[in-house]
Amino acid sequence: MEMSASYTSFVAVGDSFTEGMSDLLPDGSYRGWADLLAGRLAARTPGFRYANLAVRGKLIGQIVDEQVDVAAAMQADVVTLVGGLNDTLRPKCDMGRVRGLLEEAVEKLTPSCGQLVLMRSPGRNGPVMERFRPRMEELFSYIDELAARHGALVVDLYGSQVLGDQRMWDVDRLHLTAEGHRRVAEAVWQTLGLDAEHDWQTLLPSAARAGWAARRAGDLRFARQHLGPWIARRLTGRSSGDGRPAKRPELLPYEPPLS
Numbered sequence: 001m002e003m004s005a006s007y008t009s010f011v012a013v014g015d016s017f018t019e020g021m022s023d024l025l026p027d028g029s030y031r032g033w034a035d036l037l038a039g040r041l042a043a044r045t046p047g048f049r050y051a052n053l054a055v056r057g058k059l060i061g062q063i064v065d066e067q068v069d070v071a072a073a074m075q076a077d078v079v080t081l082v083g084g085l086n087d088t089l090r091p092k093c094d095m096g097r098v099r100g101l102l103e104e105a106v107e108k109l110t111p112s113c114g115q116l117v118l119m120r121s122p123g124r125n126g127p128v129m130e131r132f133r134p135r136m137e138e139l140f141s142y143i144d145e146l147a148a149r150h151g152a153l154v155v156d157l158y159g160s161q162v163l164g165d166q167r168m169w170d171v172d173r174l175h176l177t178a179e180g181h182r183r184v185a186e187a188v189w190q191t192l193g194l195d196a197e198h199d200w201q202t203l204l205p206s207a208a209r210a211g212w213a214a215r216r217a218g219d220l221r222f223a224r225q226h227l228g229p230w231i232a233r234r235l236t237g238r239s240s241g242d243g244r245p246a247k248r249p250e251l252l253p254y255e256p257p258l259s
Contacts, residue, residue, distance in 0.1 A: 007041050007077040007192070009049040009251060010034075011113070013067045013105075014082040016056035017121060019247055022170035023181040030247075031257050033176075033184035034080065040189060041078075042254035051076070052248040060084040060101045067246070068105045072112035074251045078192065079113040081105055084143075085121050088135035095135060099142050106146045116152040117188060118143050122163035122180070124173060155191045157184060162203050 012018045012034040020032020034052050042048035051074060053067040063083040071079055083105070087098045110116050120140040123133070140158055147154045157163055166173075168180040176184065186200040 006045045007114070008045050008047070009074070009076040010038050010041055010078045010080075011050075011071045011074050011076040011251060012038075012052040012054055012080050013063060013071050013109075014054040014080070015058045015063065015086055016054070016175060017085070018052065018054035018080065018082050019056050020054075020181065021056060022172065022175040023178045025257055029257060031178070031181070033181040033188065035257060036182060036185035037188050038254050039256055040185070048254050049076075049251045050248060050254040051246075051251040053246040054082075055244050055246055057086065058083070059087050059090075060098055060105070064101050064105050068108050070249075072108050075112055076251065077114040078117060079109050079115075080117045080119070080188065081109060082119045082121060084139050085136065088132055088139055093135060095138055098139065102142065103146060106150050106152065110150045110152065115192070116150065117155060117191065118147050118152050119155045120144075120158035122157040122160060122168075122176065122184070124169045125164040125166060126173070153191050155184075155187050157187060160187075160201055162201055165204055167204055 018032065018034050020030035020035060023031045023033075025031050034054070038048070038050040038052075042050070051071075053071055055066075058066070060083045063081075068081075084098050084102055087093050088095075106116065106118070120143060121136075123136065136158070144154060146152065162168065163176070163180060163183065168177055168183075169175065170177055183200040186197060190196050190200070
C-alpha cells in the first residue's frame with residue numbers, strides 16, 4: 001500500500017556509499033543508489049529536485065561540518081543521512097564522539113526536512129567484518145534510538161542476507177556493485193512507503209565456490225590494489241575524498257547521469 005502521494009525534492013548526505021562507489025558509469029563517474037532513487041522519484045513528479053552532497057572517505061565529523069548545514073538549508077522533502085561507518089573502521093574510534101555527532105546531525109536535519117531517512121549500512125560477509133562488527137552494531141543500535149526519538153525512518157540493510165553475499169561487493173570489498181546499489185535504492189523506495197517494484201532481498205542463485213588457488217590470487221590482488229593503499233592513507237592521515245567536491249552540490253531539477 002502506497003502511503004505517500006509525492007516527494008518533490010531529495011538531498012543525500014554521507015560518504016562513498018551515498019556517492020555511489022562502485023556503481024561505475026562509462027564516463028568514469030559513479031551512479032549509485034541515491035541517483036537511482038532520485039531518478040525514480042523524478043519520474044513521478046515534474047520539476048523534482050535532487051542534490052547529493054556525499055563525498056568518499058568522509059568521517060562523521062566531516063559530514064557534520066561540511067554537509068549537514070548545507071542540506072538543512074535546502075529544506076528538502078526527503079533527506080538521507082548515512083555516516084559513521086568510516087569511523088568504526090579506523091583502528092581508534094571514539095564511539096561516544098560518533099554518537100554525539102550523529103545526534104547533532106539528526107537534530108539539525110529533522111526540523112528542516114519533510115522526512116529524514118537513516119540507515120543500518122550493509123556488511124559484507126567475511127573475516128574482516130567480524131573484527132569491526134561490535135562497533136558497527138553499536139552504531140546501528142544508536143541509529144535506531146535516534147530514529148525512534150526524532151521520527152526518522154530506518155532502512156535496515158545490515159540485516160539483509162543477500163547484501164552480505166560477497167558477489168554483491170566490488171573487488172575493493174568495501175563498496176557495492178551496481179546490482180547492490182539497485183537493491184538499496186529499492187529498499188529506500190519501499191521504506192518511503194512507495195509501491196514495491198521488486199523484492200530487493202531475493203537471494204542470488206547458488207554458485208560453485210572458487211578453488212583455493214583462485215581465492216588466494218584474488219586476496220593478493222585485493223591486498224596490492226586496495227588494502228595497501230587504504231592502510232597507507234590511514235597511516236598518513238589522508239582520505240580518498242581530500243579535495244573532492246560533492247557530486248551534486250546544488251538542489252536542482254534532476255538530470256540523469258550519462259550512461
